[in-house]
Amino acid sequence: MRDQEPGPGHPERRLTTKEAAELLGVKPETVYAYVSRGQLSSRRVPGGRGSTFDAEDVETLARRNRRESNGTPGAGAEQSVRTRLTLIDQNQNRYYYRGVDATELAARHSYEEVAEWLWTGRMRHGTTFTAPRASVEAARRAVDALPEHTGPTDRLRVAAIAAAVADPLRFDLSEGAVLGAARGLIPTLVAALPPKLPTHRDGDSMAQRLWGRLSRQPAAQAPLHVLDAALALLVDHDLAASTLAVRVAASARAHAYAAVTAGLGVIEGPLHGAASGLAHRLLLDVLDHGSAGPVIAEELRAGRRIPGLGHRLYAQEDPRARALFALLEEIPEAAPALAAARDIVVTTARHAPLHANVDLALAVLTTSCGMEASAGETVFAVARTAGWIAHALEEYGERPLRMRPSGLYVGPKPPRPLPE
Template identity: 80%
Template sequence: MRDQEPAAGPAERRLTTKEAAELLGVKSETVYAYVSRGQLSSRRVPGGRGSTFDVKEVEALARRNRRESAGSSASGSELSVRTRITLIEADRYYFRGVDATRMATRYSYEEVAEWLWTGRLRPGVEFAAPDASVAVARRAVDALPEHAGPTDRLRVAAIAAATADPLRFDLSEDAVLGTARTLIPTLVTALPPARRGHRDTGPLADRLWARLSGRDPDEASLRALDTALALLVDHDLAASTLAVRVAASARAHAYAAVSAGLGVLEGPLHGAASGLAHRLLLDVLDQGDAAPVIADELRAGRRIPGLGHRLYPGEDPRARILFGLLEDIPKAAPALAAARDIVTVTARHTPLHANVDLALAVLTASAGMPATAGETIFAVARTAGWIAHALEEYGERPLRMRPSGHYVGPKPPQPLPE
């Protein structure tokens, strides 16, 4: 907003355009861009062509700009958060400094989760759910309509389990770890079983398989599922993980923090990716050729699911490990061949590597699981990572995850609307 006013009095110090630009660290043209966007006001110099600016207003804008710059990463306007949990670099990723793929192939999901939480290994650890927690979670999940999705069920189970835990507001490390070790098996056990005769004891992967497939698993299939869980346990600050940290920063208890992660996971750009890859894979298996299926996807303007990853210019290490394990499962051979066909055909258009969503799709499709199974696997696995990030955030200053808004609306005061 620019107005014509009398010259400033002797006590009122105003800045020239050059001085304002120097204080803001921008070019003179940018100063006038701030004026046009309503972020600064200016006054014409009487009898001249230049403008002057209020010192306090320019200083306030400079402070806002510095805060935004401090909250941005060097890679380009992304929030940066200190963490000791997961590092991703050069097509590899690490849990507390240890190669994550090596951990996932050597240790069980529960053992990897313990390492992520504490930095200590507990060989042979298995998570058990209290009967009271399971009972209330099952009742809540059973009350949902049949068309409810897996994330709906898991989120309802988490909320119901919280109501059965009077100590949920204790945010000490020991208390949160106790919650983590019971919440994850509660989420799994609350899901409706896919086959009869299952047991709710033993490794978590065994219990989860009974919720996802009506087939009896062989050892290689259970190993692939357990490794998939361990591979997916954390992946730095994905959107759902950031939501968990924001909740934990506000000192929400662990159940609420996990519920926040599940809410974000339900978005089509995050948790649903494996389901899209699963359906694509079934279409290729049905037609016996990836070419017409890929052509239909591209013709509709859709991105091919299961290919490429913004954090891995080369190969997704999680997909590489999981595909290797699937090679040992004879029933997975047709789905593996279809996945390779998808990669080969798409490479004619854009050379992209398969990501973990396509590998999950091979696992779920070959095991007779529904298209939503990958989303369930992802959510259960990532719950352990969310707990690790919540624990880390509880040790930080409360409410530090509170960025300042960058207001770009009309400069106040504006008249009341009529």
């Protein structure tokens, strides 16, 4: 049944969750995933447990989804991108790197090994990454010149640009040259971040090096393993917004450093890489209050989405979150934050059946290990750099400039007189 509520001047049509799901052709859980990502807004039914949705908003989203699924691409545009890298199985709530379960890869292999698997399809056991000295020196000089309040993604972006300038071979787009640049760029990015603990030793893993940039607590084995797994789990996730930006840059034959910089420019939004920072702050609020109830109530009262919940590609719990939560269970210091995260999920479920995503799991890690709210964003950016390189390599093998859609002009019909 449609819920008719009079508005100023004309009635506003409201749809139930079931009606919205039917109109969109999705499961009810997916409707709430649209809400969590800001694509729909909901309104709580007075005195009830359900929600209603503005019919016009739902119809607009349905039309857009149909266009994306069935629309005819414009000249030079492509509606989908063929890739051999990552498959997301929404029915099974799993995802795969080159056909291998990504959570199993992350449980058994280091971040560096998973990156090599994604790049080459070969497993290089015990591989480590080494940053060229000139690259690190250039990146550190550039980053040290930034204001003290500069955020981590800004630092990484500047470091990537400096590393590019230090590499005279950056315009070589052959696979060997790009992979060589990648194996040096990732440790350069980490080395350019301000240290909180003594610097790493040669041969340390990327997780060990990154830990010293995120926490002042000594790196115990179990938390370090969780960080390494988080890096591996976040290497790639199909065509996320930042990855699409990387492929657009690579389609124009920008070099690998420039392609990575394009990705870093996208992830700062609260709906992408920075989402874990919002979940971190939410967790701290819940821990301070001792209960999720008043915190969630205030978030909903302010009209804000609850960070760390829901994912448009998964109707159930994000498999990356599930894998990290299982590892965090082995860390006694993480118990309070884990309990707070569960409280958030259970409390919010009374309003919307949303499940935990990887941002909430990252927030549990960062709050439990004495890291700042921006630490999850740093982990995400460093991890995803490997995936961006993989996508850039794929795009270099495609027709140049194919990522060029045509605009659908909806402005005033020409010709118009010159403005006075």
